[in-house]
Amino acid sequence: GQNIDQPTEMTATEGAIVQINCTYQTSGFNGLFWYQQHAGEAPTFLSYNVLDGLEEKGRFSSFLSRSKGYSYLLLKELQMKDSASYLCAAMDSNYQLIWGAGTKLIIKP
Amino acid sequence: IAGITQAPTSQILAAGRRMTLRCTQDMRHNAMYWYRQDLGLGLRLIHYSNTAGTTGKGEVPDGYSVSRANTDDFPLTLASAVPSQTSVYFCASSDRPGQGANEQFFGPGTRLTVL
Numbered sequence: 381g382q383n384i385d386q387p388t389e390m391t392a393t394e395g396a397i398v399q400i401n402c403t404y405q406t407s408g409f410n411g412l413f414w415y416q417q418h419a420g421e422a423p424t425f426l427s428y429n430v431l432d433g434l435e436e437k438g439r440f441s442s443f444l445s446r447s448k449g450y451s452y453l454l455l456k457e458l459q460m461k462d463s464a465s466y467l468c469a470a471m472d473s474n475y476q477l478i479w480g481a482g483t484k485l486i487i488k489p
Numbered sequence: 490i491a492g493i494t495q496a497p498t499s500q501i502l503a504a505g506r507r508m509t510l511r512c513t514q515d516m517r518h519n520a521m522y523w524y525r526q527d528l529g530l531g532l533r534l535i536h537y538s539n540t541a542g543t544t545g546k547g548e549v550p551d552g553y554s555v556s557r558a559n560t561d562d563f564p565l566t567l568a569s570a571v572p573s574q575t576s577v578y579f580c581a582s583s584d585r586p587g588q589g590a591n592e593q594f595f596g597p598g599t600r601l602t603v604l
Contacts, residue, residue, distance in 0.1 A: 384531060410589040411589040411590065413592075421597070421598075422579060422595035422596060422597050422598055423532070423579070423595050424595070425592045425593070425594075428589075428590055428592065430589050430590070467531070467532070469531075469532075471589060471591070475586060475587050475588065475589070475591065476534060476537070476547070477532075477534070477593070478531075479524075479531030479532040479533070480531050481529055481530055481531045482531065
């Protein structure tokens with residue numbers, strides 16, 4: 381079957397760094413997406429990885445290891461506005477997204 | 490630029506009633522999607538459309554129907570609502586279905602409660 385696993389909740393301190401992990405099992409693989417979702421709002425796109433390695437985009441970076449079925453989202457210099465849920469989604473062989481349940485990130489001052 | 494709009498924002502519905510959730514996008518995207526989001530679960534695909542005039546079933550299509558008469562609109566209909574359809578419904582669109590780097594843009598969601 382197809383499955384995405386990510387931690388339910390994480391807590392970090394303002395100004396610190398946090399890494400949110402995601403493991404995936406899909407029928408075929410066409411890339412890994414990360415989305416951010418603030419409470420009561422729609423998900424918004426953060427990153428896309430299809431090749432192994434690290435993609436950096438400002439304070440956010442995303443890493444992919446296809447052989448391990450593993451990705452992480454790295455958030456640096458955390459700000460209070462980064463408090464949100466972070467959704468991991470893998471694209472399967474039919475180019476459909478399989479979504480994880482999301483990791484709720486709580487930022488403390 | 491509105492992007493994707495959904496209506497209504499929220500709705501309380503009696504079980505057995507018919508309901509249509511509306512979704513409109515102004516980005517001329519080829520593909521559109523309907524998801525439901527339930528607490529503790531990931532977004533689950535209900536139906537999708539890769540281009541106007543075509544639709545496909547997602548992971549949880551039972552009890553729902555869609556149509557795609559034109560590029561902009563993608564309504565979702567619950568023929569006879571049941572309490573298990575209580576959820577937040579998101580419509581999304583993307584420009585390049587069938588390709589990997591296919592970012593999806595989401596509407597604001599409809600919160601539906603079926604009693």
